[in-house]
Amino acid sequence: MDQLRFDGRVAVVTGAGGGLGKEYALLLASRGAKVVVNDLGGARDGLGKSNFADAVVKEIKDKGGVAVADYNSVVEGEKLIKTALDNFGRIDILINNAGILRDKSFQKMSEQDWDLIHAVHLKGAFKTTQAAWETFKKQKYGRVIMTSSNAGLIGNFGQANYSAAKMGLVGLANTLAIEGAKYDIKVNTIVPTAASRLTEDILPPEMFQAMKPELIAPVVAYMVHESFPDTGVIIDSTLGFASKAHLVRSSGAPLRKKHTDPVTIESVKEKWAEAVNMEKAKHFDKMADVTIDLVSSLQEFEDRSKLDSVRESYWKTY
Ligand code: NAI
Numbered sequence: 001m002d003q004l005r006f007d008g009r010v011a012v013v014t015g016a017g018g019g020l021g022k023e024y025a026l027l028l029a030s031r032g033a034k035v036v037v038n039d040l041g042g043a044r045d046g047l048g049k050s051n052f053a054d055a056v057v058k059e060i061k062d063k064g065g066v067a068v069a070d071y072n073s074v075v076e077g078e079k080l081i082k083t084a085l086d087n088f089g090r091i092d093i094l095i096n097n098a099g100i101l102r103d104k105s106f107q108k109m110s111e112q113d114w115d116l117i118h119a120v121h122l123k124g125a126f127k128t129t130q131a132a133w134e135t136f137k138k139q140k141y142g143r144v145i146m147t148s149s150n151a152g153l154i155g156n157f158g159q160a161n162y163s164a165a166k167m168g169l170v171g172l173a174n175t176l177a178i179e180g181a182k183y184d185i186k187v188n189t190i191v192p193t194a195a196s197r198l199t200e201d202i203l204p205p206e207m208f209q210a211m212k213p214e215l216i217a218p219v220v221a222y223m224v225h226e227s228f229p230d231t232g233v234i235i236d237s238t239l240g241f242a243s244k245a246h247l248v249r250s251s252g253a254p255l256r257k258k259h260t261d262p263v264t265i266e267s268v269k270e271k272w273a274e275a276v277n278m279e280k281a282k283h284f285d286k287m288a289d290v291t292i293d294l295v296s297s298l299q300e301f302e303d304r305s306k307l308d309s310v311r312e313s314y315w316k317t318y
Helices: 021-028 055-063 074-088 111-139 160-183 206-211 216-223 265-275 287-296 304-317
Strands: 010-013 034-038 066-070 094-095 141-146 185-192 235-238 241-247
Touching: 010 074, 021 066, 021 216, 034 055, 034 074, 055 066, 066 074, 074 094, 074 111, 074 185, 094 111, 111 141, 111 160, 111 185, 141 160, 141 216, 160 185, 160 287, 185 216, 216 235, 235 287
Parallel strands: 010 034, 010 094, 034 066, 094 141, 141 185, 185 235
Antiparallel strands: 235 241
């Protein structure tokens, strides 16, 4: 297969001073992309500031690549995008990767721990992506990555703030994938598991050694390549393995016999096991399809013409 390259493309990688972001930046630069290496350079809990993006820029330049450092916080996303436009005149790829942790059991979690996590992960991704969006639309091209976590998709003790923000990023990606579709703006989510300063005291030592961020970087690089086919997908990757995650919904159950019958707490209880049975679970790519599916499962909408009018009004709205 021909080498997949990024010549002429400009990428902004947030939080690229270390960990996963550094590997993304190095790989993209080695394949011809001009890279903005953004990193605030703070501690794991978000405190402080330093210039450790410089070392990554130096490494890229020493290998003959093109990169510039940016020390802004993602919360000021417009500044990062300006760095790309001022230095390289364009932006094609945005990898929202910056992250911090403020783990606490829920009862002990302060409002500040909640707000800071949301500011860096969720608002940071909103700010950087919105700042790049106009350019992406004008040039009819853009590749965006959101970084989620199994702590969000599944949940993890002591990470209520982080889990909520990480799941918020999935929702953000879902909608941006729809809004960007006609401009060839693809928005996808990576769920990584890798050795980094965020996981050094979480992963067992032998797993920590094996879970190299370099094994995830090619997955993310393919996801921001012009040939990448999908948008709105969630990809779980670690240890040289990739899989797709998707929310699914059970086929459900009617909670009453006729639409003139009332729904009672007792009728809900009676039908509960059937309503939550996942054996015939379905997955949906469009909100309209969820609604159509729900409506069509009701007997009174067996008349297809009514269904078609529901579908039509949905297409007008979205
Ligand atoms: P890391 O701590 O090595 O990298 C995160 C980088 O983001 C740091 O260099 C940090 O200085 C930077 N950063 C923090 N706040 C910033 C801000 N406001 N503006 C700009 N830069 C900022 O950690 P790692 O593991 O490489 O994490 C990368 C991303 O992957 C994070 O979003 C993290 O939540 C996510 N993730 C990592 C997992 C893992 O197993 N390592 C698991 C699931 C998600």
